[in-house]
Amino acid sequence: MPTPTNLTINASRLWDSLMELAKIGATAKGGVCRLTLTDLDKEARDLFASWCKAAGATISVDRMGNVFARRAGRDPARAPVMTGSHIDTQPTGGKFDGAYGVMAGLEVLRTLHETGVETEAPIEVAVWTNEEGARFAPAMMGSGVFTGIFKEDEIKAKTDRDGVSFGEALAKIGYAGPEPCGGREVGAFFECHIEQGPILEADGKTIGVVTGGQAQRWYEANLTGQESHAGTTPMERRRDALLGAARLIDMVNHIGITHLPAARATCGVIEAQPQSRNTVPGRVFLTVEFRHPDEVELKTMDETFRAQAARIASEIGLALDIQEIWHFPATPFDADCIAAVRAAAQSRGYAHRDIISGAGHDALYMARVAPTAMIFVPCADGISHNEIEAASAGDLAAGCQVLLDAMLHRANAPG
C-alpha cells in the first residue's frame, strides 16, 4: 500500500462550510429542517454547486436530481473515485447527518484545487437525492435508482402527503437533470458520516473504519388469544395475548444479548386489543427486527426467534402468525477500500476501530456497484435525527483527512 500523501485538509474551512450550509433551513433549537426537493433543498444544492465550481469542478445533474461535482484526472478513461452523501434532512434534523459527507467531499476538492495536486482517476463528489425518506418514502431514492435497486419511473410517481409527486417536485426546483441516472462505472465510493450511535464516543475513538452494513430481517407478529373479563376469568383459564407479547419482547431482547456485540434485536411497535383496563387482551400486533453483519448469525437468530415464539404461544394457548416482511442482505464493504481507510487513520495517528453501520446510508447501495467503504466519526451521546445532534470540529476534520487520504490512494493506484 502506498504511503498516504502529506496533503492536509483545512479543518476551519470544513467547519465553516458546515455552519454556512446549516443556515439553510436552520431551526430555533439549533437544528435544520431541509426536506428534500423543497426551495431550501434547491438553495443548498445551488450553494454546493457554486462552491464546487469555485474549486474548479464541473457540475452535472442526472434525471433523479443527483448532483455530481467532477474534478478531472490525468487519465480520463479511468472511472471516477467518488464520495458524497446527502443534504436533505429530517423535519427536526441536525447539522451533520448527510451534510458532513457532502462538505467533506467539497473540502477534498478544495484541498486538491488549492494545492494543484493532480490525480490519475477523476474525483467526484455526489449529492444523492432524498436519502432521508422523510417527505417521499422510501429512503435513499437517488442512490437506489443510480444503483438499479429502484426504477426511476416508479420513484418519480411517489407522492408526498400533499399529493405532490417526486417528479413534479424535482422539476419545480429545477433539478430534473439531463444525465441518465446510473449505468456508468464508479471506481470506488467513500462516504463520511457521523456514527449516529454511541460506540465510538464510549470507546474513545475518533475514526470508525466501517467494514459493512448489517443484514436485517423485519417481522410482523400477530398473537390471538381470547378477550375475557379481568374480574371473572381465573388466571389459569386465560389466553392473554399481551402476556404472550410480553414474553416475546423479553425473548427478542435475549436473542440480541446472546449475539453480542454486533447483534441488534428490537420490538418497536405494539398494538393490543381491545385496550380496556378490565379486559384480558385478546389480540396483539408486534413488530420485531433483527440485525447482524453476518447472515449466518442472523439466520440463527431468526430460527431461535421462531422456535421460542412458538413455544411461548403454545404455553399460553395463543394462535401465532409471524410474517417476515423484509430481508435486507448483509453488505460487506470492499477489502481494499476498508484497508485504505484504516491505513489512513493509522498513519494520521487517529484512535480508530472497526465498526458496522447500523443505519442505512447511500454507501450501502453504492456497495452493490462499486468498491465501497465508509468513515464514521463520533456524535455526542450517539444522538442523531434530532436538532441537538452534535459533533466536534476536530473529529469531523479527522474523518475528512482520512477521506482525502483514502481517495488519493484509490485515485492514484495502478489503473
Added chain:
Amino acid sequence: MPTPTNLTINASRLWDSLMELAKIGATAKGGVCRLTLTDLDKEARDLFASWCKAAGATISVDRMGNVFARRAGRDPARAPVMTGSHIDTQPTGGKFDGAYGVMAGLEVLRTLHETGVETEAPIEVAVWTNEEGARFAPAMMGSGVFTGIFKEDEIKAKTDRDGVSFGEALAKIGYAGPEPCGGREVGAFFECHIEQGPILEADGKTIGVVTGGQAQRWYEANLTGQESHAGTTPMERRRDALLGAARLIDMVNHIGITHLPAARATCGVIEAQPQSRNTVPGRVFLTVEFRHPDEVELKTMDETFRAQAARIASEIGLALDIQEIWHFPATPFDADCIAAVRAAAQSRGYAHRDIISGAGHDALYMARVAPTAMIFVPCADGISHNEIEAASAGDLAAGCQVLLDAMLHRANAPG
C-alpha cells in the same frame, strides 16, 4: 335455621318471561341492545311493571328511576326483603345479564301470588337504573345513589355522547319518580345473576354461593427510557421502555398465579412511544389491576408489584411512575344471607360451591346498607357482555328456586 318451604317456582314461566323481555331490543345475532333510559328501556320497564301488578304487587319509582314492585307482608313495620338487578344491557349484550335477576324476582312474586302464601316481612323486587354504564358512566348509578355512594345531583348531570343528560333522559321516558332515592331500611338483599365467568361450568356446579366481592386496586404505570436508533444502539446501551413494560406484564401475571385461586392480575392497556419499527421505544403507558377477596392478600400483591417494578425499572435504567388510581374495598356478604343461599341449594340437591364475584353488581353496593348475598348460575363458556351469552333453563330455574327459598327464610325469620 328453619326448613325451606316446599314452594316451587315455575321454570317454564321464568324462561318464557326472559325470552319475552329479550324481544325488546333483540339483535340479529340473538342478543339484546337495550341501553339505559332509551325508549326500549321504557318499554321493558313498563312490561315489568304490568307483570308485577298482575301478580298483585304495587309499583313505586324513585327519583333515580329505580322501580320497586312491593308485595305486602303481614307485618308492615318490617323492612322489606328485597331482590332485583337491572334490565339495561351493553350495546351488544345478551339475554341474561341483569334480566335474569329481575325476572327471577318477578317469578318469586308470581309464585307467592298464585299460592297465596303470606310472608312476615314485605317482599320487593327492584329494577336498578343504569347498571351497565354503557350510555352514562359510571356504572351502577341507581344502586349507587340508593346506597349513598353517589350524589343524585351529580349523577343526573352526567351526559351521554350526544350531550343528553341522565336527568333529561330519565324525564323523557317518564321514569323520574317522586320517591326519594334510598334512605329507607332494607331487611336483606339477594341478587340472582349469571356468573359471567367459567368457574361453575368447569367445576360442574349449578349454584354459586357468592360470599362477597373482590377488593380491587387499579394502577397506571409510566415507564420512561430513551428513544434510540434500533440499528446503531448496542443492546447493552439501551434503555428500552417496552422491554421494561414486558417484564412488568409477566411479573404482574406471576403475582396473580402466586395468589391462586382467588387472585386476578391483569394488564389491559398498553401504549408505547414513538411506535416506530426501527426505534427503541422510549416511553410506555401501562394499566395494571389486581383483585382479591382478601384485603391483606391484595396488599401483599400491591407491595410485591411495587418492589418488583422498581427492580425491573432499575435494571433497565428506566424512570418509573406508578399511580394507584382506584381502590375498591373487599365486599364480604352477610353470613346469614350466605348461609340461607347455601342451605337452599343443599336442601334442593343442587351441586353448589362458594364463589367470589369478580364483576361489579348492584348487590355489591347494597351490601353497604343491608345484609346481602348473591346467587350465581353458570353461563356457557363463561361468556357475557356478548350477544352469544347463554344459560340453561334448568340452571336459571335452580337459581330462582334458591332465591325464593332464601327470601322466604329471611322474610319469615323472627323480626
